[in-house]
Amino acid sequence: EVQLVESGGGLVQPGGSLRLSCAASGFTFSSYGMNWVRQAPGKGLEWVSYISSSSNNIYYADSVKGRFTISRDNAKNSLFLKMNSLRDEDTAVYYCARDRGYCSGDSCYYYFDFWGQGNLVTVSS
Amino acid sequence: EIVLTQSPGTLSLSPGERAALSCRASQSISNSYLSWYQQKPGQAPRLLIYGASSRATGIPDRFSGSGSGTDFTLTIRRLEPEDFAVYYCQRYGSSPMYTFGQGTKLEIK
Numbered sequence: 001e002v003q004l005v006e007s008g009g010g011l012v013q014p015g016g017s018l019r020l021s022c023a024a025s026g027f028t029f030s031s032y033g034m035n036w037v038r039q040a041p042g043k044g045l046e047w048v049s050y051i052s053s054s055s056n057n058i059y060y061a062d063s064v065k066g067r068f069t070i071s072r073d074n075a076k077n078s079l080f081l082k083m084n085s086l087r088d089e090d091t092a093v094y095y096c097a098r099d100r101g102y103c104s105g106d107s108c109y110y111y112f113d114f115w116g117q118g119n120l121v122t123v124s125s
Numbered sequence: 126e127i128v129l130t131q132s133p134g135t136l137s138l139s140p141g142e143r144a145a146l147s148c149r150a151s152q153s154i155s156n157s158y159l160s161w162y163q164q165k166p167g168q169a170p171r172l173l174i175y176g177a178s179s180r181a182t183g184i185p186d187r188f189s190g191s192g193s194g195t196d197f198t199l200t201i202r203r204l205e206p207e208d209f210a211v212y213y214c215q216r217y218g219s220s221p222m223y224t225f226g227q228g229t230k231l232e233i234k
Contacts, residue, residue: 107155
């Protein structure tokens with residue numbers, strides 16, 4: 001059974017830092033790209049960042065570029081998100097999600113097939 | 126940047142009725158890049174449809190996806206009580222890599 005469990009969230013002051021973790025199990029972690037997605041209170045979903053299986057390709061949303069760093073440790077089946085210079089607007093539940101990108105025939109498909117339960121990050125003074 | 130616009134914002138229906146949720150892209154996108162998710166209060170999103178029309182594992186066949194180009198639809202045939210939730214469409218692309226629509230809330234009438 002695929003499981004993704006986030007941890008590391010909490011209350012932090014504006015300008016502070018926090019590191020989220022996502023522990024993966026039930027699948028070959030090193031074979032999949034991974035994502036972070038966030039959801040501000042009462043709002044919709046916002047993609048934050050992607051990292052490929054070997055960490056060779058990394059992408060960020062403009063809203064976090066230069067402040068957040070995604071990384072992974074395939075030996076420990078873990079995904080991370082280091083968040084610096086946090087702002088009030090970064091307050092959200094942060095989800096890790098497995099990336100299911102593959103090609104079959106003439107088509108390539110990209111979607112998130114498994115999600116963690118989410119971890120709340122609150123930025124407030 | 127391609128924007129996904131979902132409509133309506135809120136849809137009020139009764140169990141047993143048919144629901145049609147719209148997702149419109151600001152530019153044409155490949156069908157294989159369009160997905161739908163369901164989110165219930167306090168829960169993580171769940172994949173329903175990928176490739177615009179393929180049901181994910183374990184998803185009941187009352188859920189179906191259709192469309193192409195800029196217009197996509199998630200249809201729920203004969204609503205069950207557990208189907209009342211928020212639904213998001215998502216597109217893969219570039220700058221940014223993934224984009225979600227703003228969501229449609231399906232509520233009990």
